[in-house]
Amino acid sequence: MSLDLPRTEPRPDHPATDEVRRRLEHARITRLAQLKALDDAGPGPDDPLTSHQKEAIQRALKEIDDAVARLDRGTYGICQGCAKPVPPERLEILPHTRHCVTCQRRAA
Numbered sequence: 001m002s003l004d005l006p007r008t009e010p011r012p013d014h015p016a017t018d019e020v021r022r023r024l025e026h027a028r029i030t031r032l033a034q035l036k037a038l039d040d041a042g043p044g045p046d047d048p049l050t051s052h053q054k055e056a057i058q059r060a061l062k063e064i065d066d067a068v069a070r071l072d073r074g075t076y077g078i079c080q081g082c083a084k085p086v087p088p089e090r091l092e093i094l095p096h097t098r099h100c101v102t103c104q105r106r107a108a
Contacts, residue, residue, distance in 0.1 A: 017071060020071055020091075035058075063097075067096035082102070086100050
């Protein structure tokens with residue numbers, strides 16, 4: 001069950017939606033470039049390290065896409081663990097995060 005709740009009023013400390021979209025798109029483009037680099041220079045799909053790196057990048061891409069969906073729904077920046085606002089500093093560092101630091105520690 002998701003605690004992805006709609007916001008009823010804008011957060012003044014929340015970055016502008018366009019800025020967030022740009023950050024997420026930059027993160028997405030970076031991950032896609034990393035995948036391409038692994039495909040172009042990697043020793044092959046049977047290499048466990050390359051395979052692990054590709055899986056991690058694909059998970060990050062999914063998280064980025066999920067963050068864009070939350071942005072579209074108006075729930076971006078709300079922790080899915082406790083339903084409280086994620087601090088803007090955390091969102092700046094990790095724009096696709098879905099949890100505050102406390103809830104992320106619990107989930108790990």
